Amino acid sequence: MRNGSGPTTSSKYARSSRGVDDAVKCRVCRGRAVIAVRRHNAGFCKDHFIAHIHRQVERTISDYGMFGHGERLLLGVSGGKDSLALWEILTVLGHEVDGVYLHLGIGDYSSDGLRFSQEFAARRELSLEVVDLEGEHGFSVPQASEVTARVACSACGLSKRYLLNEVAFRRGYDVLVVGHNLDDEAAVLWGNVLRWQVDYLSRQRPVLPASEEGLLRKVKPLVRVAERETAAYAVLRGIDYEIEECPMASGNTINRNKEWLNLMEERSPGLKAQFLFGFLDRGAAYFPPNPPDLAMCGECGQPTPGELCAFCRLKKATVVRIADRRSL
Amino acid sequence: MKVLLHQTRREVEVRGPRTVKALLNRLDLVSESVLVIRGDQLLPDEERLRPDDFIEIRPVISGG
Numbered sequence: 001m002r003n004g005s006g007p008t009t010s011s012k013y014a015r016s017s018r019g020v021d022d023a024v025k026c027r028v029c030r031g032r033a034v035i036a037v038r039r040h041n042a043g044f045c046k047d048h049f050i051a052h053i054h055r056q057v058e059r060t061i062s063d064y065g066m067f068g069h070g071e072r073l074l075l076g077v078s079g080g081k082d083s084l085a086l087w088e089i090l091t092v093l094g095h096e097v098d099g100v101y102l103h104l105g106i107g108d109y110s111s112d113g114l115r116f117s118q119e120f121a122a123r124r125e126l127s128l129e130v131v132d133l134e135g136e137h138g139f140s141v142p143q144a145s146e147v148t149a150r151v152a153c154s155a156c157g158l159s160k161r162y163l164l165n166e167v168a169f170r171r172g173y174d175v176l177v178v179g180h181n182l183d184d185e186a187a188v189l190w191g192n193v194l195r196w197q198v199d200y201l202s203r204q205r206p207v208l209p210a211s212e213e214g215l216l217r218k219v220k221p222l223v224r225v226a227e228r229e230t231a232a233y234a235v236l237r238g239i240d241y242e243i244e245e246c247p248m249a250s251g252n253t254i255n256r257n258k259e260w261l262n263l264m265e266e267r268s269p270g271l272k273a274q275f276l277f278g279f280l281d282r283g284a285a286y287f288p289p290n291p292p293d294l295a296m297c298g299e300c301g302q303p304t305p306g307e308l309c310a311f312c313r314l315k316k317a318t319v320v321r322i323a324d325r326r327s328l
Numbered sequence: 329m330k331v332l333l334h335q336t337r338r339e340v341e342v343r344g345p346r347t348v349k350a351l352l353n354r355l356d357l358v359s360e361s362v363l364v365i366r367g368d369q370l371l372p373d374e375e376r377l378r379p380d381d382f383i384e385i386r387p388v389i390s391g392g
C-alpha cells in the first residue's frame with residue numbers, strides 16, 4: 001500500500017469518524033474541499049484555494065522584492081497553465097502586466113498555444129504581443145534542432161531567453177516576468193545538484209538582477225506554487241489552457257526530474273519545497289552570483305560574454321544550413 | 329466508469345475503484361502529477377466515485 005492511502009492519513013484532513021463523509025474539509029471554512037495541499041497539510045474549497053494562491057504569490061513578490069506597483073511588467077506567455085494562471089493572479093493583485101507570446105514554429109502545439117493566449121487576453125482586455133521566430137528570424141525551433149543536431153529543448157530555451165529579453169528591452173519594460181513554478185525550479189535544482197553544475201547553481205534565484213548592458217530584471221512569482229496548484233487554479237478560475245505537452249519536450253530531462261521528485265513528494269509531502277527553499281535560504285550563499293563581463297553582440301546588440309551572442313550564432317548556423325538544403 | 333487519460337490520449341473503462349486515490353493506484357499514477365476532474369469539478373483523493381462517472385485525468389507536468 002502506498003504511503004498516504006491507508007488509515008494513517010493525517011487526521012487534519014478531517015476524515016469523518018462515522019465513515020459517512022470521507023471528504024476533505026476546507027481548512028478555512030470547513031466546507032467541502034476540492035483540493036488537498038499535502039505539504040501544507042490542508043484542504044481548501046474553491047474560494048479559499050484561490051485566495052491561498054493569491055496570498056502565496058503576493059508574499060513571494062514582497063519577500064523577494066520582485067517589483068512594485070507602477071513598474072512596467074512583461075510576462076512571457078505560452079498558453080499553458082502556469083503563464084496564464086500567473087497573468088490572472090497578477091491582474092487580480094492589481095499589477096498591470098502585458099504579455100508576449102513567442103511563436104516557435106512547433107506545429108499545432110505552437111498554434112494552439114497562441115490561440116489560448118489570444119483568447120485569454122481578449123476576454124480580459126489585456127495586451128498581448130506576438131513574436132514569430134520564423135517570420136522575424138527565418139527559422140523555427142524544430143528546424144534549428146534538426147539542422148544543428150542540437151537538442152530541441154536547448155535550442156528552444158536559448159531562443160526563448162533571448163527573445164523575451166530582447167522584446168522587453170526594446171519595448172522599454174522594467175521587469176521580465178516568467179511563469180516558472182516550484183516544480184520547475186526544484187527540477188532544475190535537482191538536475192544541477194546531481195551534476196554539480198556550480199555555475200548554474202549560482203544563477204538559480206527567484207530574482208535575477210538587471211545588468212547595465214541590457215539584461216532586464218527577471219522574476220519568478222510562482223516559485224512558491226506547485227505545478228499541480230497552478231493547474232488546479234487554472235481549472236477553478238475557468239482558464240482554458242494548452243493541456244498537451246510540447247511534443248519536443250516529452251521525456252526531456254526536466255520532466256524526468258519532475259517525475260522522480262513527485263515520487264518522493266508522494267512519500268514525503270513538502271520535500272520539493274524543502275529542497276528548493278532550503279537551497280535558497282541556506283545553500284545559495286555558498287554559490288554566489290558570478291556574472292560574466294558582458295559586451296554588445298556584434299550582430300544584434302544584445303548583451304553577450306562573446307563577440308556574437310548564442311542566439312545569433314544559432315540563427316546563423318541554422319539559416320545557412322536551411323539555405324544549403326534548399327539549394328541541393 | 330469511463331476515464332479519459334490525457335497523457336495517452338485514450339479513454340478507458342475502469343471497474344471497481346471507489347475513490348479517486350484507488351483509481352490512481354489502479355492506473356499507477358501519482359496524485360502529485362495529475363488532476364482528477366468530474367464535469368467541471370476537481371476531485372480530491374478521498375472523493376467517492378460512482379460506476380457511471382466520467383472522469384478526466386489531466387497531467388500537470390509541463391516542461392517547455
